[in-house]
Amino acid sequence: MSPRNKEVDGFLKRAKQWKEEMIELRELLLASGLQEEWKWGKPCYCSDGKNIVIMQPFRPHLSLMFFEGAQLKDPSGLLKSQGKNTQSAMRIEILDVTYIRKESKKIKQLINDAIKLEPSGKKSSPSAQPPWPEELMTAFRGDSEFKKAFEALTPGRQRSYLIHFSDARQSKTRENRIARSKAAIFAGKGFNER
Numbered sequence: 001m002s003p004r005n006k007e008v009d010g011f012l013k014r015a016k017q018w019k020e021e022m023i024e025l026r027e028l029l030l031a032s033g034l035q036e037e038w039k040w041g042k043p044c045y046c047s048d049g050k051n052i053v054i055m056q057p058f059r060p061h062l063s064l065m066f067f068e069g070a071q072l073k074d075p076s077g078l079l080k081s082q083g084k085n086t087q088s089a090m091r092i093e094i095l096d097v098t099y100i101r102k103e104s105k106k107i108k109q110l111i112n113d114a115i116k117l118e119p120s121g122k123k124s125s126p127s128a129q130p131p132w133p134e135e136l137m138t139a140f141r142g143d144s145e146f147k148k149a150f151e152a153l154t155p156g157r158q159r160s161y162l163i164h165f166s167d168a169r170q171s172k173t174r175e176n177r178i179a180r181s182k183a184a185i186f187a188g189k190g191f192n193e194r
Contacts, residue, residue, distance in 0.1 A: 002030045007038035018062040024100045032111045050118045062094040130162040135174040149186045157190035
């Protein structure tokens, strides 16, 4: 069993919701040999420094999110998609501790499969690039430095902006979103970065 992280200890002591469920999951995760870390304000479990799974307590459910969940075989259908724009992460939604106990063998199997997957380096194949809105192309034609700054962003950062811009229904809204995002793009930041 791997050592316990003191920050996770404190987090679990203070937890008001999902405490019993998180403690039960923690035991499964540590028994699998994963290293417990504190990342993004949540208990994260790693193998050889690579993120494998993270516990995410939400109001309606406790989520056990597998970073490369889309690569896992899940014949029992425990894994759910994170959302329409998520490429690789998948989660198990937990509503009570009895669910963990009932499905513990399947959960352990998913954890072990995720650990085995990591050394292979196999990643989820990226989904199709979101559309490049015409308003963005117009902004590029009017400002070549803006185009260079956007193209210098990592593919993930570009994708986050393209999703944000394209989700707007009206052209004026897309133009406003592009204009408001320029400073962050010039600073090399992604849509969700501050």
